[in-house]
Amino acid sequence: MSKSKTKEIVHPFSLRAIYLREGKQWLANDFDPILPGQQLFGQFKASSSNVKIQEAIENIENSQPIRSCRFTTNFHFRYLNAPLDKNMTEDMANKSLVAEITAQFTVDYLIGTPENPSEKMLKQWASSNALLHCWPYWREFCHSTLLRMNLPITMMPMMEIKQAED
Numbered sequence: 001m002s003k004s005k006t007k008e009i010v011h012p013f014s015l016r017a018i019y020l021r022e023g024k025q026w027l028a029n030d031f032d033p034i035l036p037g038q039q040l041f042g043q044f045k046a047s048s049s050n051v052k053i054q055e056a057i058e059n060i061e062n063s064q065p066i067r068s069c070r071f072t073t074n075f076h077f078r079y080l081n082a083p084l085d086k087n088m089t090e091d092m093a094n095k096s097l098v099a100e101i102t103a104q105f106t107v108d109y110l111i112g113t114p115e116n117p118s119e120k121m122l123k124q125w126a127s128s129n130a131l132l133h134c135w136p137y138w139r140e141f142c143h144s145t146l147l148r149m150n151l152p153i154t155m156m157p158m159m160e161i162k163q164a165e166d
Contacts, residue, residue, distance in 0.1 A: 012117050013109035013125065016068060018134055021104040025145050031081075031098040033150040040079040040098065042154040046138070047074050048126045053116055067111040069122070071130035075138045077101045079151060101145050105134040 027033065050072050055065045082088075082096035107130045111117065117125070139156040146153050 012111065012113050012121065013069060013129075014112055015107070015133060016110050017106075017108040018137055019106055019108075020137070020141065021072060021106050023103045023141060023145070024101070025149060026100045027149060028098045033099070038081070040081060040152060041084050042077065042079055043084060043093070044075070044077040044142075044154075044156065046076075046131065046135075048072075048131070051122045051126055053111070067116070068108055069111055069117065070106050070108045071126050071134075072104055072106045073126075073131060073134055073138075075103045075105065075142070077142050077146075077154070077156075099149060099151055101142055101149075103138060103141050105137050107133045 048071070052070045052072075053067065054070070055067050078100040079098050080093060080096040081098050082092075084093075109130075135156075142156055143153060
């Protein structure tokens with residue numbers, strides 16, 4: 001194909017950093033993770049918490065502003081000592097809670113377009129690319145924390161994003 005007929009792809013973001021903002025773990029006081037034969041039921045979820053666009057001058061000599069966009073995602077994993085049930089209320093689940101791991105990861109991108117991305121684009125990126133980029137960090141964090149807590153290892157699945165068809 002000739003250059004004149006090739007459509008140039010503009011990438012709105014380029015990955016700059018991925019980092020842990022917060023991590024917490026908790027064991028119930030009356031739960032002993034060392035006792036053999038305990039039946040535990042894992043539950044996990046991820047939720048996007050915020051998106052922030054910022055502009056900063058990082059190179060004082062040329063004073064060119066750097067525009068970036070940060071996507072922060074909350075991750076939760078918990079073990080219950082009662083089977084998960086679709087009729088189980090949040091209060092019932094909390095009463096059977098024996099261990100919990102939470103983490104907040106931020107994915108920081110440089111903005112590669114002259115104008116700021118639209119709200120629609122930011123929401124789409126948060127639920128796809130940003131989530132895909134921080135998912136391996138969450139998997140590793142959860143896995144190593146479960147080991148340190150002497151809890152059974154539940155592997156987080158590989159992330160799959162279903163793309164909408166045009």
